[in-house]
Amino acid sequence: MQISTEELDGGITKVVLDGRMDIAGAQAVDLKMNLAAGSSKKLLIDLQKVSFLGSMGLGSIVRPARAVNSRGGKVVLFAPTEMVESVLKTAGIDSLLPIHHDLAAAIAALQ
């Protein structure tokens, strides 16, 4: 599991996740996810390259989102695959964090 961050215009931090967010994958990204959440109020989590998401991986998204939310910030999820989006919807996350498949729309949602 790989994680990288990129600073976009408007104070947006884009976090790119790549790989399987299973138990091992979640453990591998937790620290960097928390660091990104602690230093940004506008977080765009790019899920395009996430090939698997389990409940442990959900925690790696939800906990940083809570941290950003508690500081008055915003989090959007970008471009999950069909199966990953199905996991997010089953957990009810789609009604709490916006999911966008268009980058411009995802960025606009953070403004």
Add this chain to the structure above:
Amino acid sequence: MPGEHTVKPQPRLTLQGQLGELARVWPWIEALASEYSIPAGTQFAIQLCLEEALSNIVRHGQSDQPITVDCARSAANRELMFTLEDHGPAFDPLAPSEFEKTPAPTSIDQLQVGGQGIRLMRRFAGSLAYQRLPGGNRLTIGFALPR
């Protein structure tokens, strides 16, 4: 001939009761997927349900006791059945829980991550059945096979 020396996946995976052992599940599923021509979406569902079920078993069970996962086609060849057996205390993951009775969260702060596992299993498994065994538990999870 191509594939002549292909090694068939073992129909049984035996794991020790530790979360780190779950890393062995995905390579096994990939081997089974090749053997049974399992579509990618079903592979995802199998991995999801086995990870959720096995992590529950590890959390509620005993680390020094093995957990077995058996894979077989159903009698009518319509489902791929996974049978998980452990030697832990009685634990029925399909029993109604307090989590399922709680109203839907209205903010990310209210969302409980713990407890999502059974919700995901109900959504992604084709069939689920629990049986208490003498000194253990059996959970059977089925997935439809392509016709």
